[in-house]
Amino acid sequence: MRLTLLVVLTIGLNSRVSADVTSHQAPFRSPMVGDWYRFPKDIRKVAVIGAGPSGLQSAAALVKEGFDVRLIERSDAPGGTWYHNELTPVRESFPDDDLQTAAYRPDPRSKSTEYYREGDDGLTLSERWREHIRPSPIWDDLETNSSPAFTTLPEIEYPKDAAWALQAQLVQRHVRTYASTHRLNVNDRPINSSSPNIVLYSTRVELLRKEGSEWRLWLKRLTRLPESDEIKAEWWEEKFDAVVVATGGYHAAHVPDIPGLTQWSTVQRRDGHFPVHHSQHYRNPAPYKRKTVLIVGASVSASEISRRIGPHVDKLYISIRNTTRSTYMARRSIRRIHSEAKQIPEVVEFGRLSSNTSIRAGQIRLSDGTWLDGIDEIILATGYRRSLPFLGDYYSIGGKVSPDKKDSPILTDAHNLHSLSWTGHYIPDPTLAFTNVRPWTYGRYQSLAFAKVWKGTARLINKDRLWDEYFNDNHWQAPAAVVFGTIEEETLGRQYVAWLNQESVLHGGRLVDQWPIEERERFAYYSDEAWENGYTSSDNFTKIENTPRSEWPGYPRERETSYAFDSGSEW
């Protein structure tokens, strides 16, 4: 009886809606009229994926602007890269996994719950947990290659006596303080406690898909149940009007493609330890004490680990593929290698091994034709790859963004993001946005930009013009690739400040200041001392103060854009 009534009511409602549509609907108008992008509907519910320095700032800005926000983080606490402890990621795969699923194999399911015990599906509980949360690949006394002057979140201070090279534990505390200040830490609730908890930790996004005008997220949360020695897994879906992807860029360890390495990687000691492992497992020098160690690679992780283990090992080799170093950071890493480490050429082959519990008798061929043996431990400090398995719809490995815009993939390789405007919005659908600037400096502007654009208090130029800008001006395509402290980078900051302030004057909102001049001066001094003499000068930050915008680096000269000082068609 009740069912019949419901059906009748529903049919009645539907016919009423149809009648309204046919009799009163205005003629169809494209949502993109004029020069500005028009969102087809109001944006209220926003998901932020990732609670690192970028995602926390985005979530805080969106909450402040009144959005209904969900902050979703796979790990069990905020901090992103900087949230670290003794837990290490699950073992990397040899050789590298397919890029799209290298970070994890997505597991989207409709609403359900399961319980897992030790050994289920051949996994320990620890492996299941670590596969889900992916512990950060850094360690407690890692010295940052960035000083407090530009590793700072807004309104949070480092201790006055913090060293110029920060230790990772201090950065961790800094980011957590920011999370707590904005009520985004584990178990934090919004001030109005009747509203739902906006943070979801230990929750991984398995799939993100646009359905109609909404973004549908398939989520999976794990909970450890110590009382029953189980892990509870829950799956469910949520829908949003807009999504910020703030997942950083270092998702999966990269191992080099060297003949013989895969066989060496299977060697396992009786205590379970793998002597060949990626630097993501490094935590402290203890496992390397009085051993002969080979570090493969000479970037930041390699040089920092060499400094830590150098005083404790019996012998240390570091294999450097290419001694010409084109960037200041690469040169800095070489300079920081431990003085007792013997620098050797590139490893080109791992010889056949007869033991499956030790690599000590194995032979390693170097690019100069010599052989190395007697190694106990090999640390592959060979970097990371960007891998976002939940964005399967936006991958095209080896693909390209086509100028006719028919193909507009976001992910085509292990490092870059494509089809984005300089503001981080996905050009074909700006309800999806990516954080793609340094979080510490320009993250504050980008976060505010997301909130203002979706609230309607800052305008984006329309898609045609965004594409035009994308194809005609290489500079703005990858702001994150702009090297810190250069004139190009300063230009990006100015572009943000000019645009955001102009839009606030026109549409409301607070004005923002430029990244503080004192910090820029401190940075120039720091980089001279810690990176490379003459790397930058405070002059770099002021050089363009007396330069008209048309002469800023990267400014598209052929045609005016509408981001700054241009009143646009509506004004």
Ligand SMILES: Cc1cc2nc3c(=O)[nH]c(=O)nc-3n(C[C@H](O)[C@H](O)[C@H](O)COP(=O)(O)OP(=O)(O)OC[C@H]3O[C@@H](n4cnc5c(N)ncnc54)[C@H](O)[C@@H]3O)c2cc1C
């Ligand atoms: C070894 C190493 C050393 C570094 N040293 C420095 C340094 O000295 N100075 C410096 O400034 N920077 C350094 N960095 C860079 C560092 O990543 C940035 O400083 C900063 O953490 C980037 O912030 P983010 O929020 O963009 O990304 P992240 O800090 O990486 O945060 C991204 C978050 O997204 C979460 N996430 C990812 N996928 C999902 C998913 N599917 N579902 C839910 N959540 C997800 C992750 O768990 C993570 O918490 C280093 C990085 C590494 C790897």
